[in-house]
Amino acid sequence: MASDTTGKPQPATLRVGALDAFIASDGAISLLVVLLGFLCGTVLILAVGRNPANMYAALLQTLTGFDITRGTWNARYIGEWLTASMPLILCGLSMGFAARTGLFNIGAEGQYVMGLTAAQFVALYGPRISGLHWALALLAGLVAGALWGALVGWLKARYSVSEVVATIMLNYVAYFLSRFLTQLIPAANTYRTPAYPETALLKNALFERLTNGSRLNTGLFVVALCVLFYWFVIERTKLGYELRATGFNKEAARCSGIKVTRSITASMAISGGFAGLAGVIVALGSFGYGRVLGGLDNYGFNGIAVALVGNSTAGGTLLSGLLFGMLASAQPLMQSRQIPKEVTWIISGLVVVFISLRAGFRMIAEWRQKRIAEKGGTRDE
DSSP: OEEOTTSOEEOOOOOOOHHHHHHHOHHHHHHHHHHHHHHHHHHHHHHTTOOHHHHHHHHHHHHHOEETTTTEEOTHHHHHHHHHHHHHHHHHHHHHHHHHTTOOOTTHHHHHHHHHHHHHHHHHHSOOOTTHHHHHHHHHHHHHHHHHHHHHHHHHHHHOOOHHHHHHHHHHHHHHHHHHHHTTSTTOOSSEEEEOOGGGOOBOHHHHHHTTSOOOBTHHHHHHHHHHHHHHHHHHSHHHHHHHHHHHOHHHHHHTTOOHHHHHHHHHHHHHHHHHHHHHHHHHHTOSEEEOOSSOOOHHHHHHHHHHHTTTOHHHHHHHHHHHHHHHHTHHHHHHTTOOTHHHHHHHHHHHHHTTHHHHHHHHHHHHHHHHHHHTSOOOO
8 A cells, every 4th residue: 555645654656667558559559569460470481382571571561662673653553552542441331330339330331232232223314414424423422322221220229130141141132232233234245344434534634644654543532531431420529429438338228318219210220331432443443334243242240350350440540441452452462473472361360369358468468467456566667
């Protein structure tokens, strides 16, 4: 027990040391697990008789456009990295927003598909007016994804239907519905539709010049606005407080006057809107025609990993999406340097697995604080 200036004993104070601060920081733990993932990837490359430096050279080229082996620079690699990251960030926001409100949105893939499908129809049949055309497609994708998510939220709030089961089932409903509807388009075959008009595309001439003809497009502004919207709603609005309160304890929220059914439905609608916009960006930014999906694109499922690594925060999800986008974009460069493309997926998977260490670190932190309290002293390590 410590004592004050009067000599009376005072309760012991717990001082948090550097190790405790590190353990308590979700951001620091996320950084650690990313480093562990790359360390394991390095060991794996050595085990198969390849040079790990080639992997890091490919990653450097993806991030900066600089080819260290040839001494050349091409901004196209940067543009393609950002293009690959955009749908991952949006699907990560979709999963993260639901998680922050106590829900598990495993249906971002279906919401993404609905957004993509709606955008394709507007692109083919909407008014061919520059600016208005792609804006209407964005709105259609947003609404389609939001409605698909809101349906799950309403079923959860009204009838206590598990959002996990409902979203998994609706993923496949969305996929087969998209295939059926898209093949009804005149002149569509089992692979694609006719080409979009130029007014429907998200092309950005400035970005194309800056990145040497990459596919980087106007969707970049959409992603930036979504990240800001996510942060503002969750952290700075009454709606965000109500959504988080509902996720923490539905009954307590209801007793506080919060309309629980509306909150859960709104949460899933917003989550679905993020995923729907991801579908629009892929549909109109990466392709010049509508696709008859031959399989799921898996952006929604990968968004789960993005949100986990990003701690379901706006900034963390943004950085996590850029990380996973970098790994996806670096695959062709790694193959050209004799590094198996599967290494990037192994690293991604290990990063997600290592996230489970967060719970272990928290247990260690609680144990350390308990020991300090039992000793009745202070510790600042």
